Amino acid sequence: MRLCAPEGFAALITAAGRGSRAGGGQPKQWRHLAGRPVLDRTIDAFRGFQRIVLVVHPDDMAEAMARYAGEVTIVTGADTRTASVRAGLAALDGQSNHVLIHDGARPLVSANVIRGVIDALQSGAEAAAPALPVSDALWRGAQGHVTGTTPRDDLFRAQTPQGFVLDRIIAAHDQGAEAADDVELARQAGMTVVITPGSEDNLKITWPADFARAERILGGAMDIRLGNGYDVHAFGPGDHVTLCGVRMAHDAGLVGHSDADVGMHALTDAIYGALAQGDIGRHFPPSDPQWKGVDSAIFLTHAADLARSSGFRFGNADVTLICEAPKIGPHAMAMQDRLCAIMQIEPGRVSVKATTSERLGFTGRREGIAAIATVTLIKD
Numbered sequence: 001m002r003l004c005a006p007e008g009f010a011a012l013i014t015a016a017g018r019g020s021r022a023g024g025g026q027p028k029q030w031r032h033l034a035g036r037p038v039l040d041r042t043i044d045a046f047r048g049f050q051r052i053v054l055v056v057h058p059d060d061m062a063e064a065m066a067r068y069a070g071e072v073t074i075v076t077g078a079d080t081r082t083a084s085v086r087a088g089l090a091a092l093d094g095q096s097n098h099v100l101i102h103d104g105a106r107p108l109v110s111a112n113v114i115r116g117v118i119d120a121l122q123s124g125a126e127a128a129a130p131a132l133p134v135s136d137a138l139w140r141g142a143q144g145h146v147t148g149t150t151p152r153d154d155l156f157r158a159q160t161p162q163g164f165v166l167d168r169i170i171a172a173h174d175q176g177a178e179a180a181d182d183v184e185l186a187r188q189a190g191m192t193v194v195i196t197p198g199s200e201d202n203l204k205i206t207w208p209a210d211f212a213r214a215e216r217i218l219g220g221a222m223d224i225r226l227g228n229g230y231d232v233h234a235f236g237p238g239d240h241v242t243l244c245g246v247r248m249a250h251d252a253g254l255v256g257h258s259d260a261d262v263g264m265h266a267l268t269d270a271i272y273g274a275l276a277q278g279d280i281g282r283h284f285p286p287s288d289p290q291w292k293g294v295d296s297a298i299f300l301t302h303a304a305d306l307a308r309s310s311g312f313r314f315g316n317a318d319v320t321l322i323c324e325a326p327k328i329g330p331h332a333m334a335m336q337d338r339l340c341a342i343m344q345i346e347p348g349r350v351s352v353k354a355t356t357s358e359r360l361g362f363t364g365r366r367e368g369i370a371a372i373a374t375v376t377l378i379k380d
């Protein structure tokens, strides 16, 4: 659930690091986590803020502008996290009186964690930040052996967002010191910092294995839907068929109320099925003359829009056409492209393939064409 931040609260997201510990050939904030860039998810968590400042590396400025211009204020960062935060603070103007400073590399921060920081600041704290008590025993060690134990009663694992009265944290940064985080700088400047509840899920992606861990956490929170669809149309008089949006010459046509695109109908029903929204007949009754002879793209567009407006994105779709003729193979790519265009999803997520039924049954006797489709929808 997304929160709505009070007026005067700004968010500052640091994303100018190079992610050297995470590896992967690309800075971690730009790598995909369950299908979306890490930074998309981080920014989404702060969408309820009127003002968001995003600090990026100069090499990433073009990418950041292409993705987020107009939604957030984008500024260039510097060599250290502290200097990047300083650059971001300089972009905040008099409209903000509080700022929450957050690592771009913590994409799974929850509304509750953010709300805890805001609540503390609204209750009068000059600084507040989430943390978790250390629950494991803490050892000192050398050469592979335990050399001592450290009491953990007053130890916490610091997280972000770290929230501050804006002019107090700007003043702390103006003193120019380097620090592990903004709480350290705030304390050096004499501020009292309230500890608010952190979350195990609010991990900072730091090491290669953190991507798999974050995907596992997201997997638990994701709503993943699977839908299937099946349709049949009989051959009748005609000189072409339209399958998955592609018109093909044939020695017969397909009989139907609309354009009888059996593949598109199966796919449309699969989407409605995944959404638990009935089938094409419920949304476009065959008794209604306005759907007579129409392009079935109308139905697929409606189902895809319904999926999106319900908060889902497409995982993939797979359509199988069952017929002896016409030959589907030469047209399969064009069909995939057409379905992707109608559903407004990127190529590579839709498959169209075909099989015969070895001359058995109604498809084997060339009396008609059948189609089955499967689709996955994801809400994260």
Ligand SMILES: Nc1ccn([C@@H]2O[C@H](COP(=O)(O)OP(=O)(O)OP(=O)(O)O)[C@@H](O)[C@H]2O)c(=O)n1
Residues within 6 Å of the ligand: 014, 015, 016, 017, 018, 019, 020, 021, 022, 029, 055, 077, 078, 079, 080, 081, 082, 084, 085, 103, 104, 105, 106, 204, 205, 206
């Ligand atoms: N000069 C820097 C360094 C870090 N960060 C940001 O601060 C957050 C926390 O830093 P860290 O996890 O250390 O990220 P990196 O510096 O990218 O990682 P590494 O140290 O492995 O290179 C990240 O969102 C990172 O992009 C930043 O804005 N500017």
Ligand SMILES: C[C@](O)(CO)[C@H](O)COP(=O)(O)O
Residues within 6 Å of the ligand: 081, 103, 157, 158, 159, 160, 180, 181, 182, 204, 206
């Ligand atoms: C700000 C921080 O995430 C709080 O835990 C942490 O200090 C960043 O440390 P890093 O060494 O820059 O990853």
